[in-house]
Amino acid sequence: MIYPDKNVLVNEVDALVKKYGSGRESLLPILQDVQRKFGFISDFAMQEIAHRLDIHPVEVYGVVTFYSFLSTEPKGKYVIRLCKTISCELAGKEAVAKTLERELNLKFGETSKDRKFTLEYCHCIGMCDQGPAMLINEQVFTKLTPSKVIEIIDSLK
Amino acid sequence: MPIINDTIFFDEKAHGEALEKALKMSPHEVVLEIRESQLRGRGGAGFPTGTKWMLALSAQADKKFVVCNADEGEPGTFKDRVLLSEYTKLVLEGMVIAGYAIQAQKGFIYLRGEYAYLLEHLLNYLDRMRKENRLGENILGTNYSFDIEIRLGSGAYVCGEETALIESLEGHRGEARNRPPYPVNTGYLGYPTIVNNVETFACAYIVISKGAQWFAKYGTEKSKGMKLISVSGDCKKPGVYEVPFGIKIKELLELVGAEDTKAVQIGGASGLCIPMSEIERNISFEDVPTGGSVIIFNKSRNMLQVLRNFMEFFVEESCGQCTPCRVGNKKLLEGVEMLEKGICTHHYLNELIELGKTMQIASKCGLGQSSPNPFISIVTNFKDEIMSNYLGSGNGQ
Numbered sequence: 001m002i003y004p005d006k007n008v009l010v011n012e013v014d015a016l017v018k019k020y021g022s023g024r025e026s027l028l029p030i031l032q033d034v035q036r037k038f039g040f041i042s043d044f045a046m047q048e049i050a051h052r053l054d055i056h057p058v059e060v061y062g063v064v065t066f067y068s069f070l071s072t073e074p075k076g077k078y079v080i081r082l083c084k085t086i087s088c089e090l091a092g093k094e095a096v097a098k099t100l101e102r103e104l105n106l107k108f109g110e111t112s113k114d115r116k117f118t119l120e121y122c123h124c125i126g127m128c129d130q131g132p133a134m135l136i137n138e139q140v141f142t143k144l145t146p147s148k149v150i151e152i153i154d155s156l157k
Numbered sequence: 158m159p160i161i162n163d164t165i166f167f168d169e170k171a172h173g174e175a176l177e178k179a180l181k182m183s184p185h186e187v188v189l190e191i192r193e194s195q196l197r198g199r200g201g202a203g204f205p206t207g208t209k210w211m212l213a214l215s216a217q218a219d220k221k222f223v224v225c226n227a228d229e230g231e232p233g234t235f236k237d238r239v240l241l242s243e244y245t246k247l248v249l250e251g252m253v254i255a256g257y258a259i260q261a262q263k264g265f266i267y268l269r270g271e272y273a274y275l276l277e278h279l280l281n282y283l284d285r286m287r288k289e290n291r292l293g294e295n296i297l298g299t300n301y302s303f304d305i306e307i308r309l310g311s312g313a314y315v316c317g318e319e320t321a322l323i324e325s326l327e328g329h330r331g332e333a334r335n336r337p338p339y340p341v342n343t344g345y346l347g348y349p350t351i352v353n354n355v356e357t358f359a360c361a362y363i364v365i366s367k368g369a370q371w372f373a374k375y376g377t378e379k380s381k382g383m384k385l386i387s388v389s390g391d392c393k394k395p396g397v398y399e400v401p402f403g404i405k406i407k408e409l410l411e412l413v414g415a416e417d418t419k420a421v422q423i424g425g426a427s428g429l430c431i432p433m434s435e436i437e438r439n440i441s442f443e444d445v446p447t448g449g450s451v452i453i454f455n456k457s458r459n460m461l462q463v464l465r466n467f468m469e470f471f472v473e474e475s476c477g478q479c480t481p482c483r484v485g486n487k488k489l490l491e492g493v494e495m496l497e498k499g500i501c502t503h504h505y506l507n508e509l510i511e512l513g514k515t516m517q518i519a520s521k522c523g524l525g526q527s528s529p530n531p532f533i534s535i536v537t538n539f540k541d542e543i544m545s546n547y548l549g550s551g552n553g554q
Contacts (some may be wrong), residue, residue: 025346027328033311043501052196065474066330069270082175085232086422086466087389098348105553109382123314123470126235128389131397138273 009045012080017052024053027063031070039072039115054101076111076118077155080104081135084121087128092145096132099146102152117156163362164399165375165383172347173366176291179254180299187258191361194369196379200226200317200354201424201448202523203380206361209351213259216349221261224345224352225252226322228269230314233450235384237355237551239397241268241275244359245282249305251358253292254365256303257494259351261342264305267322270312279307284349288304314474318522319352321476325499332478333522356385356449376402380441388413390422390453400440407436409451415450417455420538425450428462429526429532460539461546464531471528479487482525489532499547512537 013081016033020026026084030049034041041064043057048056064070082097101107104117111118127133130142166181166296192207212429225248229237252264267341267527268275282495283305286292294302315321320334323345344350353361360382364372373381376463382403389395393414400409406421415421421431423440424447431438438444454463477483492509495501513529520526538544 024328025326028311029308029324034310062330063328066508067313069310069312084466085470086426087233087464088453089462089466090390090458122271122312124230124234124472126229126238126269128233128235129388132390135271149410 007036007043009038009042010048013045013048013052024055026056027053028059029065031060031064035070039077040071042067042072046072071144072109076114077116078136079118079120081120081125082108083123083125083127083131083133083135085124085128087124088131088133091131093132095146096134096144096149099149100153104148164248165367166240166359166385166399168281172247172363175362175366176250176253177297179257179365180297180301181335184214184258184260187254187365188508190367190369191258191368192366194372196360196364197358197380197442198354199356199360199384199431199448201231201427201445203345203541206353206357209341209353210255210258212339213261213349213351216342216493218349219349220263220528221259222259222345222350223252223256223259224319224322224326224350225264225265225355225358226265226270226319226352226554227355227431228267228310228317229272229321229355229451230317231427231448232271232467233387233389233422233425233452234448235387235389236397236449238272238275239270240355242357245279247359247362249279249282249358250291251288251360251362252305253259253296253303253350253362255353255358257301259349261351262303264303265345265411266305266307267310267316267326268307269310269316271310271399273309276303276307278324283307294337303367307353313476314470315476315524317521319521322352323350330476332476333524335521336354338357346545354448354451377441377443378441381445382446384440385449386440386447387449388451390451391455391458392413393420397435402441405437405439406431406445409440412435413453415453415455417457418453419456419458420460420535422452422454422463423447423450424530425452426470427524427530429530430463430538458547460535461496461543462485463491464535464543465490465497467531469519470495475524475528479519479521479525481516481519482521482528485520485525486528488512492532496543496546501544503544506536 016030020029046060047057089130106119108121127142132144133142188210196206197203198488310316316325316331319329320335340350375382383399386398423445440444471491475482513533516529517526
């Protein structure tokens with residue numbers, strides 16, 4: 001596993017605790033920012049955060065593993081989340097899914113070796129009238145077709 | 158019944174200046190106005206908003222909180238996304254009105270992580286409100302102060318349940334709490350808290366602006382006002398529709414250009430699947446309730462595939478805290494797999510329906526209580542189709 005430089009992480013956690021406060025209610029915003037910046041939340045990061053908030057690391061681990069947008073394993077620079085809920089499925093999700101798997105040479109749930117792409121399914125992202133839809137990090141893409149997907153992937157490669 | 162083209166949300170001119178009006182009233186008067194309108198929560202459960210606010214107003218505490226539930230995760234629902242991005246004023250000022258009504262000092266918007274792209278727009282809007290003195294210290298020159306903070310969710314459907322949402326705000330796993338005590342007494346950090354849907358705040362804004370009497374003209378006896386419906390699936394014109402409560406499903410299908418329809422899923426994954434023989438039923442809390450999701454299936458669709466999609470959803474999104482939901486949903490999904498293979502006996506299917514009914518009673522929160530709904534309604538309404546599914550081509554292979 002690739003750990004970010006420990007000093008960088010410690011400084012980041014310090015800054016986040018300063019920004020959000022050291023109460024338990026700051027835990028999620030801190031974790032979300034660490035996830036965004038480092039692509040995952042390492043054991044070391046969980047221990048550091050737990051220490052600052054004066055809670056047990058297991059509490060932090062429990063929270064990280066509960067939420068699907070937080071992860072203990074490194075994610076790619078681009079996290080692609082394809083909606084698999086019924087409206088998108090009816091609108092042709094399967095062809096989009098196959099295209100993504102083929103073009104990225106990844107299965108759903110995998111991250112590429114160069115840590116550029118992570119491919120995942122997600123549940124309804126509220127784009128049911130414009131499906132199939134997917135999120136790439138925080139950006140939303142709608143009315144996907146296989147050729148549109150290829151175009152999007154090429155622009156990120 | 159009022160004509161369908163009569164809209165509240167989608168008519169900018171109909172909005173008025175509710176915040177100015179509310180701040181000239183006493184908090185008690187604001188709550189009474191909401192109560193008189195008979196506004197019910199728009200998230201799906203339909204709890205009377207006026208009652209909720211009255212309980213929070215009468216609770217004694219140094220701090221109180223207002224929470225806007227923007228964790229719109231129900232499959233097929235996207236009306237809150239449209240309200241937040243295009244009718245921001247109604248929602249945010251509706252929150253300030255709610256804050257004033259219960260005498261809260263702080264509000265949270267719990268915005269689902271999937272909608273993070275709306276964050277910048279909302280933050281800008283909040284800044285604008287602060288500059289215009291519609292938020293912050295001494296709002297509009299009165300001695301009432303209130304501020305709003307946005308918190309992001311992290312991809313958990315169950316956090317749309319109000320006590321799970323509060324747990325999440327407090328930095329915990331999003332696991333529902335036992336109720337009572339209710340959040341109006343013991344909410345965020347143990348203080349009185351109201352949690353309302355995005356659309357409910359927008360409705361409250363309109364009630365104050367146009368008056369309770371005006372609002373209560375629309376809808377049915379027990380479901381007042383207009384409802385935003387997110388329509389998706391097999392129809393010509395998917396999107397968000399504003400309709401009066403009491404609209405027949407048949408009328409809605411005509412409105413959105415649905416043809417060759419086989420069934421309509423109302424209320425999302427946790428809602429009911431209505432076959433064509435029941436489309437004279439209406440959308441209201443008395444008959445078929447919905448938080449806003451309508452998904453249309455045409456005759457080419459395989460209902461077992463639909464059911465499988467819903468059950469996979471619940472198995473993944475159950476928080477696992479209570480047994481009926483954690484194990485029950487797995488059993489129902491296994492039942493779907495047996496149906497796909499054609500090895501589910503009629504006797505076992507009935508047992509699964511009974512299991513579903515047990516889950517409705519025994520689950521701790523709304524997720525588990527409503528997750529058997531699609532199973533029971535699809536299995537009951539389309540029994541011949543799903544029992545012979547393994548013979549057909551679309552057998553989920």
